[in-house]
Structures are given as structure tokens and as C-alpha cells.
Amino acid sequence: MSALPPALASLISHLGKLPGIGPRSAERIGLHLVQTEASQVDAFSQALLTARQQVQPCEVCGGLTETQPCRICCDPSRDSGLLCVVEWPTDILSLERSGAFKGRFHVLGGKISPLNGVEPEDLRIQELEQRLEPDQVREVVIALPSDVEGDATSYYLARLLKGRGLLVSRIAQGLPAGAGLEFADGLTLSRALEGRRELF
């Protein structure tokens, strides 16, 4: 017999499904919540519903937004001729945090991965092609992960887009900022060497 009241056990099982929350953390958070002031728990529960209802994929780029199209797609100060292709909506947040990109985005929604049954037609590639002309895109910057599937998807896109007279680039692979050579694996170093650039 467990000493946990059933409603608490149910809450803990929901918490345990969240990413990065193991059974011990789920229990700790659940116990904390049932002992928290009720008004705070109400507000949390409401925030959960509101966020899920209001945050939707942008119809244009596929990023997360509360308005259609999203703020980035609507922002006239951003270069619509420069389009950055990412795997997931969250990748947009990472790039925005860096402040280094002033164009617009396009979310693919995955990588080509035949082993996992993901074919090109499962990704938002057609939507990407449909944006190129109306937006007068000059350059597509591919910012997919540097793993095997990211490589394959990048080459697929590059072949597809080159035929349309566009510049297709991919973000560099090399040493992470602030890292010494001793922590880099061989593949990272070989790619950092390949991508070396002349100074001055």
C-alpha cells in the first residue's frame, strides 16, 4: 500500500512525463505543489492552459507564436531575402539569443531520416520552396545539426535549391567558443581545419 493520496499520485505521474524530470523529482515537485498556496497553483494551472492554447506554429515560418504570422515574419527591419533553415522552433530561440542573425527563419520540423521513416515530404520543404519567390530570397543559410542526418538533409536542400540560382550556405562547424583543443573530438577538429579562414 502506498501512502500517497491518489490525486497526488496522478499529479506525480503527469510530472514524471516532463523532459528531464525523473521519478524522484516528480515526487518532490508534486509534494511541493500540494503544499503550495492554492492561488499559486491555480495560476500555474491557468498558465499551462493559456500557453498551450495561445502558442501555435507560425503559418509562415513554423516558429512558435501567439499572433499570425509571428513577430519575426512581420518585422520589416529583418532581411526577408536571407532565410535561415532550422530543424525545430526552439532552434529559432537559440539563434535569436545570439543576436547574430538578422534575416528570417524557416522551420523544417525534423531531419530526413529513412531509418526513422522521415522522408523529405514529411518535412516543411514544400513550404520552403513556396516562400522563395514571393520573399525574393537571395541566400538560404542552413542551420541544421552537425550529425549524419543533419548533413544528409543539408545536402538534399542544397541540391534542391542550387538549381534555383540561390546562394545556399551552411553554418560553420569548429571549436565551440572558449574551448581548448584538448576537449575537441577528432571530427570537430577535422571540420574546424576544413573550415579554416585566412586572417587579415
Added chain:
Amino acid sequence: MSALPPALASLISHLGKLPGIGPRSAERIGLHLVQTEASQVDAFSQALLTARQQVQPCEVCGGLTETQPCRICCDPSRDSGLLCVVEWPTDILSLERSGAFKGRFHVLGGKISPLNGVEPEDLRIQELEQRLEPDQVREVVIALPSDVEGDATSYYLARLLKGRGLLVSRIAQGLPAGAGLEFADGLTLSRALEGRRELF
């Protein structure tokens, strides 16, 4: 300008207040939730409200329960003459998991701590005294933490209860199960020595 939609930012700020959830985890969980199926998020939000509304402190022992009094206080197979005093409702769960205690519980709701403004009258000590006669309590087992405030509170309770002709005991301090001497600090070892028991 943050690229986070406001409803998502609000959800993330709620998540960041949970115990053991830092800003990065909160963001990761928030992003996961807005991309989860809406019906699952509804169920989670509902579980949160239900747990908070239905789980209340037991009127008798102070443990967490959905029924009054709680299952342990109602269970006739448990020895009501043996009362274990704990600091928090969650301590009951830990002891129940061990399966080693067959009496009933009493939650103090804290430890005496003049520096933090916690005096004996802020704890559920009066409620404890009121249970002793009706329940015909023979022994009070103090299971408070083995820190300075836990020690002080234990001595306070022992002095208070001894005068009533009760046996007052405290759970042992010593080596944790499975631990070698090399990992034990000096205070643990000195208490383990003090508490040594004759074999055979």
C-alpha cells in the same frame, strides 16, 4: 526583444519556481508543453487543480490525505499506542516506504528554531499532547532530523513528555546502510559509536 511568446514566457516563469527546476529546465519543459498534444496538457492542468484541492492535511496527524482522518489514522491494524513524531508530511512517506513502522504518526510542521522565529507554540505540539490520552499512547518515537534544531526540538519534546510517564525514544544515528567508514564524517561516527549495541 525576446523571441518567446508572452504566454510561454509566463508558463516558463511558473515552472522556474518549482523545486529543483532551474531556468534552462523550465524553458525546456515549457517548450515541450506548448508542443505537446492539447488533451495531455489539459489533463495535466486538471491533475494539478484536483491534487491541490483534494489533498489536505489530516486533522489528526497532519499528514497528506484526501479523506478525514487519513488512512493511517483510520487503520485499526496500526498500533495507536506507538506514535512517531516527524517534521513534515513527506517524512511519513519516507517512513512508510521503509515499511518498518507499524504505529501512527504526528507531524510537527517544523522544528524549534528561535533564529528563524519558530517557537514551540508555532508547532503542532499542543495537538500532540491532546492525542496522548485518548489514544493511550505508550511510546513516542521522535524521528526528527539529526541537525542542531532537530536535536533541540527532540530534547524539548522529551522533557515535556517524560513528565507524563511515557517512553520517549529517538531514531538511531549512525552509518547509513551500505556505507563504508571512509565516507562518514566525524560526527556521524561519534554518534554511531555512542549508539553501539551488543551483538548476540
